[in-house]
Amino acid sequence: MPFLSIIVPTYNRAHLIKKTLISLLDQSFQDYEIIVVDDGSTDNTEEVVCSLQSPKIVYYKIVNGERAKARNFGMQKATGKYINWFDSDDLALPHHCETIHDAAQTAQLPDIIRVNYELYNPITKKRKRIKHKKDIRTDILKGNSFGTASVIVKRDIALSNPFEECRNLSASEDYELWLRLVSKYRFTCVDTVTNLLVEHKGRSVRTxxxxxxxxxxxxxxxxxxxxxxxxxxxxxxxxxxxxxxxxxxxxxxxxxxxxxxxxxxxxxxxxxxxxxxxxxxxxxxxxxxxxx
Structure with a gap:
């Protein structure tokens, strides 16, 4: 049983996912698994993922059902104590997993951990830090500023609180889940930036x-x-x-x-x-x- 299961849903992002996975493999803390859930891609995603030949990566391909379904599928396959979700265009900094592990030990295994992230422009190389309110409930009511890769949830809590799979909700399914989790569980918030949300035209919220x-x-x-x-x-x-x-x-x-x-x-x-x-x-x- 690894400490952390990182679930990466993907759809036709063979040109992006390799960078995401390499960043996840380049971690200072090594007790984790990576579960890639291919949501029915028609490109060479499988070839790209398998070319990395890492024992940490487990690859599944399912019938297309949007990211919520792919994430929920990955959660069913996860074996870690905590679950973390990365989109297939996010990037992890080398201390991402270590920061999560240290925070979990310091706070005596909290229900949910939230770390911080930065918006990253790959053309200009500029990074913009996301600012959060101290009161997490005030923060979530202002909008979805959490970042999918920045939320880490105990596996039993994640399994009992799956993403809503309604297709009409696509691109806001994460915000809907954060609202539910904030309403019920204790968060431990760490202001350390551990991952980058990459800005590009192909982001789902832009398409x-x-x-x-x-x-x-x-x-x-x-x-x-x-x-x-x-x-x-x-x-x-x-x-x-x-x-x-x-x-x-x-x-x-x-x-x-x-x-x-x-x-x-x-x-x-x-x-x-x-x-x-x-x-x-x-x-x-x-x-x-x-x-x-």
Whole structure:
């Protein structure tokens, strides 16, 4: 039983996944396994993964069902005490696993560990650190700033709290899960940056551009969040703020993808929910995309 199981779902990313896996193999702490779940790729992903010839890597190929299904499949195969998820374009820094292990020992095996990450631009080589609020509940209600590779969960907790596999939720399934976990479990937060989220045009949140797909994604997220008793209790009196933030993020995505009329609709919905709407950066970002 290794200390950590790192699950890497992937779909047609043979050109990216090798860098991710090499970064995961280059760790100062070695008690871990890597489970690659190929979500029905039609490229040479299997060839690329197997070419690394590492005993740490276990490869599975399943019928395409989106990342949530692939992650849940990987969790069923995991044997580690803790589970960590990497997207197939993320990069681990050499101390990623060691930082997680040290944090777990120091905090006497907490339910969930959250480390920090940076946004990385591979063209300019610039890195931007993600800032978190001290209060984790305040942090999560402001939006999905956690980063998939930065959340590490005890295996029994992960298995009893799988990702929601509804396809309409795709690209927000991680945020929906974080809301559930924050509402029920104790987090140990470590401010050390251990991984990089690589910015590129092929990121799934950037490739979703259709008006109806974007609406379904955010409205489904809101539905799940407000249908779960524990999540609803955690949100509590911040419900209107939560709705305002999600309507605004939807509006900026719509505006960016040239669905301006519908973007205006959700800006209006956001303004009806909470007076702080005009103090949100995402509000002004939406206006920028609407004007230019």
């Amino acid at each position: 979703m551009s259709g008006q109806h797909d974007l609406e379904k994604r955010f409205l489904t997220l809101i539905h799940f969040a407000l249908s779960n008793p524990e999540t609803t209790f955690m949100i509590g009196s911040s419900k209107k703020y939560f709705l305002m933030r999600n309507y605004l993020v939807l509006s900026v995505d719509l505006a960016y993808n040239r669905h301006k009329k519908k973007a205006v609709t959700y800006v209006w919905k956001a303004s009806k929910q909470h007076p702080l709407v005009f103090f949100q950066r995402v509000f002004w970002a939406t206006l920028k995309h609407l004007i230019f």
